[in-house]
Amino acid sequence: xxxxxxxxxxxTSTDKRPNELLGSWFVRSGxxxxxxxxxxxxxxxxxxxxxxSTDTSRVRRWLDGENPREPIPRILSELFSERFxxxxxxxxxxxxxxxxxxxxxxVDLPWTAPQTVALLSEFSRSDLMLARRGxxxxxxxxxxxPSLIEPMQRWLVPGPSAHQPEPEPASASRxxxxxxxxxxxxxxxxxxxxRKWDAQCGGGLRRKAVVGQLHEVTxxxxxxxxxATNRKLFKVAAELAELAGxxxxxxxxxxxxxxxxxxxxxAAKEAGDKPxxxxxxxxxxxxxxxxxxxxxxxxxxxLAQYGSRDCASPRTQSMLYAMEARAxxxxxxxxxxxxxxxxxxxxFGDVDDWDDPDPDWIRFFSEAELYGExxxxxxxxxxxxxxxxxxxxxxxxVMQRAVDLFAKDDDHKRSYALNLIGxxxxxxxxxxxxxxxxxxxxxxxxxxxxxSERVNTRIRKTVDTAVRDFGxxxxxxxxxxxxxxxxxxxxxAV
Numbered sequence: 001x002x003x004x005x006x007x008x009x010x011x012t013s014t015d016k017r018p019n020e021l022l023g024s025w026f027v028r029s030g031x032x033x034x035x036x037x038x039x040x041x042x043x044x045x046x047x048x049x050x051x052x053s054t055d056t057s058r059v060r061r062w063l064d065g066e067n068p069r070e071p072i073p074r075i076l077s078e079l080f081s082e083r084f085x086x087x088x089x090x091x092x093x094x095x096x097x098x099x100x101x102x103x104x105x106x107v108d109l110p111w112t113a114p115q116t117v118a119l120l121s122e123f124s125r126s127d128l129m130l131a132r133r134g135x136x137x138x139x140x141x142x143x144x145x146p147s148l149i150e151p152m153q154r155w156l157v158p159g160p161s162a163h164q165p166e167p168e169p170a171s172a173s174r175x176x177x178x179x180x181x182x183x184x185x186x187x188x189x190x191x192x193x194x195r196k197w198d199a200q201c202g203g204g205l206r207r208k209a210v211v212g213q214l215h216e217v218t219x220x221x222x223x224x225x226x227x228a229t230n231r232k233l234f235k236v237a238a239e240l241a242e243l244a245g246x247x248x249x250x251x252x253x254x255x256x257x258x259x260x261x262x263x264x265x266x267a268a269k270e271a272g273d274k275p276x277x278x279x280x281x282x283x284x285x286x287x288x289x290x291x292x293x294x295x296x297x298x299x300x301x302x303l304a305q306y307g308s309r310d311c312a313s314p315r316t317q318s319m320l321y322a323m324e325a326r327a328x329x330x331x332x333x334x335x336x337x338x339x340x341x342x343x344x345x346x347x348f349g350d351v352d353d354w355d356d357p358d359p360d361w362i363r364f365f366s367e368a369e370l371y372g373e374x375x376x377x378x379x380x381x382x383x384x385x386x387x388x389x390x391x392x393x394x395x396x397x398v399m400q401r402a403v404d405l406f407a408k409d410d411d412h413k414r415s416y417a418l419n420l421i422g423x424x425x426x427x428x429x430x431x432x433x434x435x436x437x438x439x440x441x442x443x444x445x446x447x448x449x450x451x452s453e454r455v456n457t458r459i460r461k462t463v464d465t466a467v468r469d470f471g472x473x474x475x476x477x478x479x480x481x482x483x484x485x486x487x488x489x490x491x492x493a494v
């Protein structure tokens with residue numbers, strides 16, 4: 001019966017009492033001691049904790065009050081959570097949870113390749129098993145201010161992966177993993193396909209598939225691979241983690257989204273891909289704007305701009321300027337906002353797909369997206385300036401152009417819906433409720449085809465504003481009734 005080295009259990013105590021909480025869950029599970037031991041061992045192997053060797057006598061000692069070492073308390077929490085379809089925490093089992101250092105539980109994570117892979121693997125696995133029940137969202141906390149910005153600044157610090165080694169000679173093939181070039185290309189094309197599905201259908205429909213693919217990639221990263229393959233795998237992992245974060249943000253899982261974004265930035269650094277890292281930071285910035293933290297958003301964008309200043313393409317630079325404008329708008333700084341809008345427009349004029357094609361992750365930033373971002377900056381300025389009609393007038397022609405372009409684009413339905421809503425809010429600012437109701441109704445039609453809680457929330461907020469300001473108007477009454485029928489507030493499985 002395994003010794004201390006393989007048991008994963010603390011030294012016994014002379015005054016321990018039976019663990020009644022663990023015993024209660026165990027009896028209700030219907031498992032035998034042997035069956036629970038086998039499940040713990042199986043899960044431990046999946047975690048790479050091959051030193052764990054549990055048997056029936058070990059389970060009996062836990063029930064008698066012995067406290068096992070990590071990762072067994074966490075494994076037991078996961079097993080009982082899955083068994084009962086609800087969150088069963090370590091404390092619920094009467095066990096002591098290991099105290100996590102802030103570096104593990106927050107966003108200040110080690111910038112090393114092995115730990116990045118381990119954290120990606122563990123987080124994606126937990127997400128696949130427990131996110132549907134809200135476990136991750138409840139156990140994570142959002143970081144903001146210096147606790148977020150300072151760890152992200154370490155993205156700029158050169159690390160062991162910053163210098164790119166020469167391609168390995170053919171003689172190094174004996175060290176290679178099992179991943180062939182066609183398989184790697186398939187992974188890259190699958191990531192692009194997931195991104196297209198997200199733009200068409202919203203984050204709610206394919207999020208779990210993306211998380212599952214990310215978990216598979218982390219398995220490949222734990223195998224020996226040639227250096228060039230390893231960098232490409234880290235790039236795929238970064239793109240998938242960013243997309244998992246984006247989809248989580250889209251369906252309202254904000255702490256989960258932030259964790260994926262942070263891990264994506266770590267993976268992009270290991271890949272040596274600074275433009276991709278700047279894109280991840282822009283997604284984090286967008287989330288901070290959504291959460292009412294424009295100062296943090298601006299810090300993240302400036303970090304992205306500085307880190308990719310010598311390698312970002314015109315399209316990427318234009319997107320970063322547009323996000324800088326959004327941050328300034330929400331901070332109530334019209335002069336700096338307008339300057340960033342002009343820089344976004346001017347830089348986009350240098351985009352040349354024929355001469356310098358962009359990677360797939362930034363191709364979404366089209367002329368329509370540029371107009372959409374800049375018009376939303378003017379719209380946000382209008383709100384910050386006390387519902388200013390002057391800024392609303394600046395927003396209207398730019399947003400109309402975005403709406404017209406997205407109407408012809410079948411690949412970006414969510415962006416079309418968001419810009420229809422944006423135009424509806426502009427008309428409310430201009431005190432034109434009838435036109436606003438028409439646009440909000442059109443947005444609802446698109447929203448029914450897009451599983452995006454972000455879109456639904458924005459529609460509801462716009463209708464609420466219309467009711468508050470023009471509640472007696474027949475068009476607004478009709479709009480409210482239509483909203484209740486077409487977009488009822490129901491929790492979506494993610």
